[in-house]
Amino acid sequence: MKKVLVTGGLGYIGSHTAVELLDAGYEVLIIDDLSNAELDVLEGIERITGTKPHFEKIDLRIKDDVEDFFLRNEVDGIIHFAASKAVGESVANPLLYYENNLHTLTYLLQQCLKHEIHHFIFSSSCTVYGQPDELPITEDAPVKAAYSPYGNTKQISEEILVDTCKATDLQSISLRYFNPIGAHDSAEIGELPIGTPQNLVPFITQTAAGLREALSVFGDDYPTPDGSCIRDYIHVVDLAEAHVIALQRLFNKQNDAGYEVYNLGTGRGCSVLEVVSAFEKVSGQKLNYKIVARRPGDVISVYADTSKAKEMLGWSTKLTMEDALESAWKWEKKIRNL
Numbered sequence: 001m002k003k004v005l006v007t008g009g010l011g012y013i014g015s016h017t018a019v020e021l022l023d024a025g026y027e028v029l030i031i032d033d034l035s036n037a038e039l040d041v042l043e044g045i046e047r048i049t050g051t052k053p054h055f056e057k058i059d060l061r062i063k064d065d066v067e068d069f070f071l072r073n074e075v076d077g078i079i080h081f082a083a084s085k086a087v088g089e090s091v092a093n094p095l096l097y098y099e100n101n102l103h104t105l106t107y108l109l110q111q112c113l114k115h116e117i118h119h120f121i122f123s124s125s126c127t128v129y130g131q132p133d134e135l136p137i138t139e140d141a142p143v144k145a146a147y148s149p150y151g152n153t154k155q156i157s158e159e160i161l162v163d164t165c166k167a168t169d170l171q172s173i174s175l176r177y178f179n180p181i182g183a184h185d186s187a188e189i190g191e192l193p194i195g196t197p198q199n200l201v202p203f204i205t206q207t208a209a210g211l212r213e214a215l216s217v218f219g220d221d222y223p224t225p226d227g228s229c230i231r232d233y234i235h236v237v238d239l240a241e242a243h244v245i246a247l248q249r250l251f252n253k254q255n256d257a258g259y260e261v262y263n264l265g266t267g268r269g270c271s272v273l274e275v276v277s278a279f280e281k282v283s284g285q286k287l288n289y290k291i292v293a294r295r296p297g298d299v300i301s302v303y304a305d306t307s308k309a310k311e312m313l314g315w316s317t318k319l320t321m322e323d324a325l326e327s328a329w330k331w332e333k334k335i336r337n338l
């Protein structure tokens with residue numbers, strides 16, 4: 001049984017990926033600093049899979065603790081999620097982001113080289129494309145100047161991986177996510193934003209649950225069919241499955257190059273107002289929302305060309321946006337005891 005370390009494994013995407021790895025027969029070890037995750041998530045994973053992964057609370061910025069973990073634990077591959085991800089916070093506190101997202105990556109990679117761990121999956125983002133010149137976006141689209149320190153850390157992380165793969169026998173895949181939404185169908189795990197949600201779907205479900213007065217739709221005067229921004233919303237369970245497939249590709253030596261990148265999206269662009277109306281349909285309730293000014297830094301329209309992932313990984317999404325919204329709503333109702 002191959003052992004996979006999932007950093008940030010109690011977070012939103014990490015926890016769903018841990019479940020998919022366990023279901024696929026891997027042994028899972030989780031590191032998380034609990035800065036943006038709850039320890040209870042471990043029990044959620046256990047209730048779904050029947051297995052409680054080995055867990056260690058480690059802050060990856062503490063190099064000695066990272067070294068110590070790898071002296072005590074043997075792993076065959078790493079899926080690295082642990083990172084800070086709030087765009088606004090990164091603008092206000094850039095050094096936190098450079099330390100949290102970049103130092104940690106170099107410490108982990110040093111351990112990979114030291115302990116001959118050759119397989120590394122990295123959690124990247126479509127944010128590296130900025131506002132692309134052409135839609136849908138292929139992996140060959142140029143990486144544009146980052147809009148935020150957060151986005152910059154994703155670009156620099158990819159460069160760190162490119163250089164390390166070139167210089168060593170590390171094999172790595174960066175997965176560029178579009179907009180992950182939804183929750184595990186069991187409602188045992190899901191997204192748990194701290195404070196006021198910045199992302200669209202948690203804001204919608206919290207509004208429907210009565211925690212927020214109204215959703216603010218950021219702009220209806222964009223050059224799109226209904227005037228609101230367009231994104232590619234992907235079910236987190238589909239996204240999690242792609243991580244397992246990417247890792248298997250490395251384990252089975254099926255990769256064409258030491259470093260590869262893949263877009264993970266549905267290929268379908270959907271506007272904010274379309275998400276609102278799809279949510280109203282699946283939840284059976286009217287959502288209170290108002291149109292407000294554009295949010296600074298938002299790009300107009302972003303959606304993936306998914307053909308590379310389809311062709312090379314044999315992966316494409318199976319679940320719909322409606323499935324995702326339904327599961328997100330089921331999760332919100334469960335955690336609010338509704």
Ligand code: UD1
Pocket residue numbers: 085086087125126127177178179198199200201203215216217218219229230231272295298299302
């Ligand atoms: C962005 C990044 C993504 C990153 C994520 C981290 C891009 C294209 N995407 O996602 O890579 O991982 O931040 O948080 O840069 N909206 C509202 N009202 C709200 C919240 C959002 O109208 O209360 C709208 C936004 O204007 C946007 C859409 O909903 O059009 C999605 O927003 P959000 O969920 O925050 O994700 P992105 O900004 O697309």
